[in-house]
Every structure is written in C-alpha cells, then in structure tokens.
Amino acid sequence: MRSIDRVFEQSSRSLAQRTSRRSVLAALGRVLTGAALLPLLPIDRSSRAAASEAAASALDNPQSCEYWKYCAIDGFLCSCCGGSSHSCPPGTAPSPITWIGTCHNPADARDYIVSYNDCCGKTSCGNCECNRNEHEKPMYRLSRNNDVNWCMANADSNYHCSVSVILGVAEP
Amino acid sequence: MRSIDRVFEQSSRSLAQRTSRRSVLAALGRVLTGAALLPLLPIDRSSRAAASEAAASALDNPQSCEYWKYCAIDGFLCSCCGGSSHSCPPGTAPSPITWIGTCHNPADARDYIVSYNDCCGKTSCGNCECNRNEHEKPMYRLSRNNDVNWCMANADSNYHCSVSVILGVAEP
Amino acid sequence: MRTELLSAALLCLLGCPLVRAAPPLPTEHLTVEKLGPAKAHWVYVVDEAFFNETDARVDLFDGDSYRRLGQIDAGFNPGVNLSPDGSTTVVATTYFARGGHGARTDVVEFTDNSTLSLTGEIVLPPKRANTLPTYFNLAYSADSHFLYVAYVTPASSFGVLDPAKKTVLDEIDTAGCVLVIPSGPNRVSSLCESGRMLTVTLDADGHEASRALSEPFFDADTDPVFVQGVASKDGYLFLSFLGQVHEVDFSAPQPVFRAPWSIVTSAEKGHWRPGGQTVAALHRGLGRLYVPMHRGGEGSHKSGGTEIWVFDLKTHERLARWPLSAHKLAAVIAIQVSQDDAPIVFAATEKSDVAVFDALTGQLKHIEKQLGQTSWFFLNP
C-alpha cells in the first residue's frame, strides 16, 4: 500500500504545483480516464452483492461510515441521500474534480484506489455524516484533501453529498 | 379578559377584510400609535427588575418560553438572540406589522395587550424556540395569527426572532 | 470498528491466499441515479428546517424500503404541492440575494419527479404568503392548466399562473380571505375570517369571471377550523379546533357544506383535541380519517398527538385509537396516509422522527429517525 500511496502522492504533488486551472483539470481528467479504461472483469456482481448483504457488517454496508471504501471521506454519504457508494442522488451533478485515496478491502485483502467525488447542485443532504481521514492531507496537498468543496468547479457548486468510486486495484 | 379579547378580535376581523395593503398597514399603525401614546407611568423599573430577578421563576424569566408575556408567541425568543423581550438583536429590523395578543401577568393579576413583532433581516436565530398559542387563530384571522412571517413587509424579509411588547393594560 | 478490522486481519492470515485468487472488484463508473416509476408508498416530506429556515427542503422517502430517494431544494417558508398526475413537484418560495438577507425573489420552481431535476421557474411579484405548509399555499387546477399561489402582503390575493408557458396570468384580490383551495378546472376558494368561503371562478385566460361568498360554515370565535384541509373524494374536509369535521363538496360551481360531525364525544369535547402542523389524513378509497389527538385546552391547537384516532368517514364511528407512547414516540405533528389498497400511515413527531404504520391495523412498521430537521407536512399523489 505504501508504494502506491507514494505514487499518488507524488502525482498529486506535481498537480498541485501547477497553476492553471485548466491544466489541473486536464491532469485529473487523464487520471480518471486512465482508470475508466481498466477492463471490466467478468464478475457475477449479483452474487457478490448477495454475499455481502449476508455478511451485513458495517464494513460491508455502503450506508455505514465504516464501509471499507470510505477510508478518507468527509461529508454526507450519498448512499443515504438517494444515491449509492458510487452514484449521485437524482438531480445532482458529479464533481469532475476529486480527491484520491487508497483503501483496504478486508473482504479480498486488496488495496483499491478510489476517487471521492462530491455530488453537487442541491443543498446539503444532511444524512450519514462521515468524517474519515486515512492518509488525508491538509489543503496544500489538494488532491489528498477532503476539506475543500470539490463541487467548487461545478456550474452549481453547492455541496450535497460524497461518493467513493473504485478506480482500480493497487497491487502491493 | 374576554371583553378586551373581543374588542381586538373584532377590530382585527375588520382589518383582515380590508383588501389594500396600505390600508391594513395604516390601520395597524393606528393601533400601535394609539398604544404608544399611553402615558409612561412613573415606576421605578430597576427595583421591579431586581424583584423579578429574585423571583427567578420561568414566568418571570424573559429567556424562558413560560414567561407571561409570551402567551401567543411562535418562534425564537429575541431575548436569547441578543435582544430582550421587547428589543431586537443588533443589526436586525423590527417588523412594522404584527400580531396582537392578550396575556395575563400573574405578578400583578392584570391582563396586558401585547404586540408580537418579529425582528427581521438576518437568518433564523435558532435559539429558545417557543410556540404558545393562547387565543391564537388561523391565518384567515391574520392579526391573531402567528404562523405567517411578520417580516413579510420588511425590506429584508427574513425572519430572525420574535418579541412581545406591552401596548397597554387591559382592565377587565 | 477496530475489532472488526482485527477480525478481518486474522481472517486474512488464515484465508488470504484463497481470497486473493478471486478477481478484484471491478472499476466503478460514477453515475447519477434516476427514479423508476412512482410508487404508492413514496412520500414527499416537507422539511421547513425552521432552525435554518432559508434551507427548507423536500425529502422523497420510500415507505417500503425506508430509504431516502432524493431531495428538492425549497428555500424559505415554502409552499409545496404536486401536479395532479404526480409528475411534477412545485415549490413556491422566497430567495434572498445574499442567503439570509438582500433582495427578495419570490419564485415557483418546477421539478421533474422522475429525475428530481429543475425544469423551470416562474418569478412572482414579492407577495407570496410566507407561512407554514398546507395544500393551499400553492395548488394546481384539476386539469393542470392553471397554478394558483396564495399572496399575503398582509393584504390577501392570489396569483394565477400558467405552468405550461411559465407565466403569471393575473392577480386576484380576495377581500381578506386567504389561501387557494382549487376545484374543477377554473375555481379557487379562500377561507374568510367570517367563517365563509369566497369562490372565484376564472375565465379561460385566468382572469376573474365571477365571485361568490358562501354562508358562514364555521365560527372563528368559538370554534375555528384549521386551514390544513384534507382532500376528500369530492372536495376537502376541514377539522375544527374542538374536533368538528366540516366536509365540503366542491364538485358543483359553488361549495356545498355537509352537516358537520364530531370526532369527540360530548364528554371528550374540549379535553381531547386535534392539533399540530398537519392535523389529519384521509384514505379516500376506504373513507378512513386519521387524526393525531392530544389532551389539552384552549391554545393547544398546535400540540402534537399522543394518540392517533381512526374514524370511518361514512359512519363517523371511531374505529381505533393508536397510543404512541408505547412506541416511545414524541407527539405527532404531521400525518399522511398512502392511497393504495395496502395503505401505510406516515406520522412525523415534533422531533422530526417519522413513524410508519400499517394503516389498517395500526401496527408500527418502522421509525425513521430524524427525517429532516422540522418535517411538518407530507405530500403524496
């Protein structure tokens, strides 16, 4: 986990040193696009969902702050606001910019790189407040910071809730 | 108490049947001006304040919802927001229009006519919420109603808190 | 959590090689939820957010899954309603240019209920009634051609809006009578202090064609009616402070007032009272009336119910009393019932917890804690 953390810390550091907003957005876009290009593996997600529901522990419950993917989230869980752990509630807009974390999934003992997007454009959801800060950094390391409003660059920049989206696995 | 209540109910009824906003304001103005012209009686208010502080019961405490003057107030007590039972907090504006009640003061066994003004122009104070409704009436009897925002006619019409101002004694 | 993490770590020591053989979780794609077709057990919960009153909102809540489905912003002191077909939520509200202060803009906003996205707005004159939610702050005509919005400045009138063209058609003076009770395609009634109802009939362009004042049907001095009327099969019913039920038939050009009946016995009268922010709910098909009731005297008309009483609208018989203290519920200040064949009752307490009951048996099915800050009104199709 350390090694991939370091990669992301360095990439985010170089990001934050850039000064034009457009270049930061473009760089983040590259990271996100790269992740989205990872192949969708052939997995029976319904059986996984059923199994995880059976386990039903807080670590497995996307409506719980203890859910493994939320290791550096700060805000209201979209899964309690009409969205899910990786979808925005109806009528809100995802933030195109984001902060990045690495969370450990105890179910498969893997570390995953996740992006914490905000969902924007409606007033604060107010449910399931969750503030976790594993490897979170202050604002001068912006892409690892969860204190800023990541809806800042949206047309409607009000903050509603936060999601955690798997970008890929971080092999040790 | 009944008799004075009736006088005010009838006057308010005639008020509400008027249709122009200006005439309603003018009529309420007359009521308020009339009350303000009642002579200030020569009373040592400091000794009264000291005595009531000694009693210190909820009925005597302007920061308590049970305070006798608040018998039909609905909102946040200005006395918990930087004002008093009859003054607005700094930086807010009193509503020129108002609803009227009659409250019994157990300390001198008199009924008093009070006006419940709202203080306006800042966002909700949020302290000492108090909802009492002695002789309060629904919205079709507007001058006895505490559900409407009496800041409605202010330049800054946001509701901040409510006061209760003695207009005069209601001799039985 | 620490214990669970430890368990997971121990599990890993034993089983990790096996677990690792499984393929990793796939990459996820961030999407925006859409709502499926509306369900009978969905309810729109109007949260006044009284302690942060510029931040009112409507929470869409599913009475089956007990999940929040989404949210609609509602500004300051909003009036909220649904279109007759349930497809649109309309919010009449007030915004200030600087959050809690500054220039006032009154507006009606339209939300598509399948996406919870805004589809348009109509800017109003700054006259919108700033008051607590009822069905009559903002209401559609039966055919959805007009939208009516109550004005109080404190002079009272109402606006006639065109929801299709998003325009204001007219403002109609109501001579001191308040609120907009819609009936048919072109009639608006208002409640008057004299206990009468004013009914204005509109022409095809939304202007006044005629008006008529009814005989008094209640006495505002001795037993005023709550303005929180409830839709019935052919009109609305209004409860009085002392528990009289005034059923009003709005199917004819002028409202017809049925003989009032009482939900309390003469022994109960004045001791047990309805009260709260939304004082009754009606299942129109079954003809069952649900009323939160409390013990109290004059001035207690906003106190919440410690029991819910259930009545048969035809026989006027009390069918049940549901005591709430057994469920450790605070007093109930708002109520609603779904209109389907397996109906459920929603009851909001003064702490803004929402209880869900089987409407037929009174069985408590769920308590949703803190559904909003001050949820005082429910809407459902």
Place this chain on the structure above:
Amino acid sequence: MRTELLSAALLCLLGCPLVRAAPPLPTEHLTVEKLGPAKAHWVYVVDEAFFNETDARVDLFDGDSYRRLGQIDAGFNPGVNLSPDGSTTVVATTYFARGGHGARTDVVEFTDNSTLSLTGEIVLPPKRANTLPTYFNLAYSADSHFLYVAYVTPASSFGVLDPAKKTVLDEIDTAGCVLVIPSGPNRVSSLCESGRMLTVTLDADGHEASRALSEPFFDADTDPVFVQGVASKDGYLFLSFLGQVHEVDFSAPQPVFRAPWSIVTSAEKGHWRPGGQTVAALHRGLGRLYVPMHRGGEGSHKSGGTEIWVFDLKTHERLARWPLSAHKLAAVIAIQVSQDDAPIVFAATEKSDVAVFDALTGQLKHIEKQLGQTSWFFLNP
C-alpha cells in the same frame, strides 16, 4: 407551568387587592439593541451549519454573562476574520441565486461590530476557496490597508482587496501554494506542498512587487502541519499532526523558522495527537499554548481532544492536562483563549456545546449547550 399558573391564581385570591394597588407595567417601546464597547471575553463563534451548509453564521457570545449578543450571516463555507482593530467582521462567502442552487456570487461582506449591521461588500470573481475556516482564508494586512482572500479553483491564487474603497485590486498566482498568511503592511505568505512557504510582497497599489520561496520547514509526507495556524507575538505557529510546534517569525521581510519543538514525549509520540478543526490557541501575553489532545493513530488528525494540554511557550514545559470526560464533555474540536489578564478558554465540542474554562486554573466555569449547529472556529481580537 400549569402548576405555577394555579399557584399564581391562588396567590391572587389572597393578595390581589394589594397587588392591584401597584401601578401597571408601563407601555414598552420596541427598540433595536446596540452593543457597547467590545469586551475581552467576547468571542465570535463561526458556525458552519454543516447540515444546512448555506446557512452558516457567526454568533457573538459573551464569555462572562454567557449570553448570545447577536449574529452575523455567513452564507456557504465562509472565511471569516476581524479587522486588526476589532471594529469590523469580514465574511468571505458564496451565495446562490436560488438558495441552494443557481448562479454563484462570491462576495466579502463587512459588518460593523458595534451594531452588527452590514456596511458594504466587495463582489469577488467566483474563485473563493470553499473550505473550512482558518485565520488564513481571509485576512487583513497589519495596517488594514489591504484585505487578502484565498482562491482555489482548484488552481490557487489570492485576491488583493481594498477594504476602504471596496474594490478588488489584483489577483496573484501562488503556484500551487494555498491560503493567505498576512504579515506587515504588504506581505502574504502561503503554505506549499513541498513544506515551503511562498511569500509575496506587494507594492503600494496591491500588485506583486516580489516573491520568494523559503526552504522546507516541514515534511508533508511524514509529518504535515495543520493549516490552522495561531497568531503569536511576532508571527504564527503551526502544529504538526504528530505534535511538533513550528514557530514562524514574520517580523522580517521573509519568514524565519525557529527550531521546532514537540508537545509530546517520545513515549507519547504517535499515540497522543492534536486534532480537530481548530487545533490550538495561544495566550500571547502569558505565552501559554492550549491544545486539545486525543489518543489516536494515522488519520485521526480531525478527531477532537479528550483532554486539553497546556504548555509554556518559552520553556516548552507542559503545565497542565485538563481531562474533559469528568465534565461529560464530548471531544473538543475547536479552541480559543481570551487575551486579557484574567483569561478564559472557549472549547467547542463535536456536539457544538461550548465550554468556558478559567485559562489559568482549568476550572470549568460554564457549558453553553448547542451554541450553533457545527461551531468549528472562534475569533477574538
């Protein structure tokens, strides 16, 4: 209350003729309060109102009378500060044309602290850093000629404003460094990811005259500093996650970094940590540093303190530990101390209760319940 009313009635039966002999209470006149001269124990409590985030506000609270003196609206995610003479509160915030949505307006609003009335505003480009409150979101130059406001879009820069003429003078790029740490009449420093500080010196018109980057004074990988710096006699001090104190002297043209020292022993290091939203307070005259401390590991830097530790800034000695559980206080996430000779400490818990302590003895003087919804930051002159 009923009992009391009854008692009053009984009292009246016995003593009313006597009571009635007294003159009635005089007519009252509705006035608006003004504040007297500021007192050392007043504190401006910044309430983010996170659950209704467009409705943030600043509560002025008196640490002697334990009364709220008034309120300043603060919009969404505000930056708040006081003018050097304490006469003005400035709020940099964001408003939306439709409450929670719609066109964004970023603005700095000026409030006269003797009346709590708005005296003016400066509209900003829509770039204001939307983040949690610190002293460095918005800050005056020492002579009050300039006002600086942090921008993050996410590119970082800052605005130079003229608070007298209410104009924007310039925007200055900070090359990825963030926040506005003011010093002297014309210098602004920002914190950089590399652990350096960027210092921009302005000319008389508020434009950049020169800039310099310091050597690193902390390591963002191993032990980052909190951005919530605290004003000291000649500059600011910054705590690190692991409890290092970085004192920075800003009296010279470039910041001078004193040798850091630790508030934890080597045995405590990594186990006891500072944390929360405002992580320290300093009495500049006495040189006493107050730090909420908790037991926790990596990632716990926003956990509130279960104890407050008190240090002597000169000797680095720990003078006291104030455990909070004895007072049934939740974890403390924000702290401030008055700067007078009989100082008091304000400590806000994660439940937004505010405790007042004697700053010299640690004696608990008062707990103000629910002072705001989520109060995370205190300001005092």
